[in-house]
Amino acid sequence: MPFTLATWNINSVRLREGLVARLMREETPDVLCLQECKSPVEKIPMDQFQALGYTHMVARGQKGYNGVAILSKLPMQEVGSQDFAALGHARHIAGQLENGVTIHNFYVPAGGDKPDRAINEKFGQKLDYLTEMRDWFHDDRPEKSILVGDLNIAPREDDVWSHKQLLKVVSHTPIEVEHLGQTQEAGNWVDITRQDIPDGQLYSWWSYRARDWDAADKGRRLDHVWATPDISNAAHSSRIRRDVRGWEQPSDHAPVFATFDL
Template sequence: MGFTLATWNINSVRLRAALVEQLLRAESPDVLCLQECKAPVDKLPLEGFAALGYGHVVARGQKGYNGVAILSKLPLTDLGDRDFAGLGHARHVAAQLDNGVVIHNFYVPAGGDIPDREQNEKFGQKLDYLAEMRDWFRAAPPERSVLVGDLNIAPREDDVWDHKKLLKIVSHTPVEVEALAEVQEAGGWVDVTRADIPQGKLYSWWSYRAKDWDAADKGRRLDHVWATPDIAGAAHSSKVLRAARGWEQPSDHAPVFASFDV
């Protein structure tokens, strides 16, 4: 059973429910993983999504912050969630498709503005979160799994608009890049997006601060699709839907897609 999956930090699903519906109509992925939903599960605007065929939902939420959801045309089994770093945040949820593929939807903490855990508690929380992800995957290596989400790190030099200028900016510092690499190695994860699009600048996030985000094009690839080696070879058709960043009242993130013939 092949399927197409998309991941999108929606930055308030209630505020941008119309954009989610626009994406579902235009692209019709089988599965859409959302992050930063900013709503309790009982407040998610699910009726509109169900009307478009996305009646299967596995989600975790909280009022005003964080929140992750998996919307699907295909049946889902809820596999639970983990509270990495003990933050008490709704930042992870997992579900399984009927073909046995497990989907992990993550929203890794952004980490604040100062890349120093002594000066900035949020940066320490981010590093602790990543360390626990690493240890979990080492202890229980995943199989037939896809990991998606806003991981809040742009790991490669061509994942940011200027590598040298961003080396001391949270999301591209060497310590974060190394921590993310350890998570990836621990699970044997393959970066599906870069396997499909190995060369060139590639971004999924553009700051609201830019007057003309498109012209400035000072982006970062913070949103990722990974897969375990046993199914990574079946992935194809990766893309970032850059146009969505220019929709009316947009999220500052664009959706990232991949298809799997499994």
């Protein structure tokens, strides 16, 4: 049974309820994974989403910060969450579909402004979070699984608008790229987006600070879809809906899609 999955850092699901509903109507993904929901679970505005067919949800939330949710048209049961680096943050949730596929939804810490853990606690937390993700996947190797989310790292040179200019900017520093690579390797994860779109500049995030984000096009690919090798060949049709970044009062992220024939 084919299903289409989307991942989107929504930057407040309550503030942007209308945008989520619009995406649901226009794209009708079977599964929509949201990050940075900034809401307790009980206050996620599910009435409209359920009316659009998204009758299943697994989520972790907290007031005003972080938060992850998986909204699904397909039956799904929660299979746990992890608090990596013991931050006490709502940054991970996992759900399992009836076909046995487990979907992990992550919101990795952004890491602050300075890429130096000696002066920036948030950067150290980010590295520690990734290290514990790596160790978890190494100890419990995933199978028949998909990992999505805002991983807050653009790993490849063509995942950013300027590799040289961003080497010392949080999200593209060599140490972050190394940590993300180790995490990916530990779970034997396949980068589905780049499997489908192997060449060329590709972004999913554009800063609010840019006066004209579209013309400046100083983007980064921070949002990812990975899959384990046993199902990676079933994935296709990856794309990023860049135009969503231009909707009224948008998130600074665009949704990323992939379809799996499973």
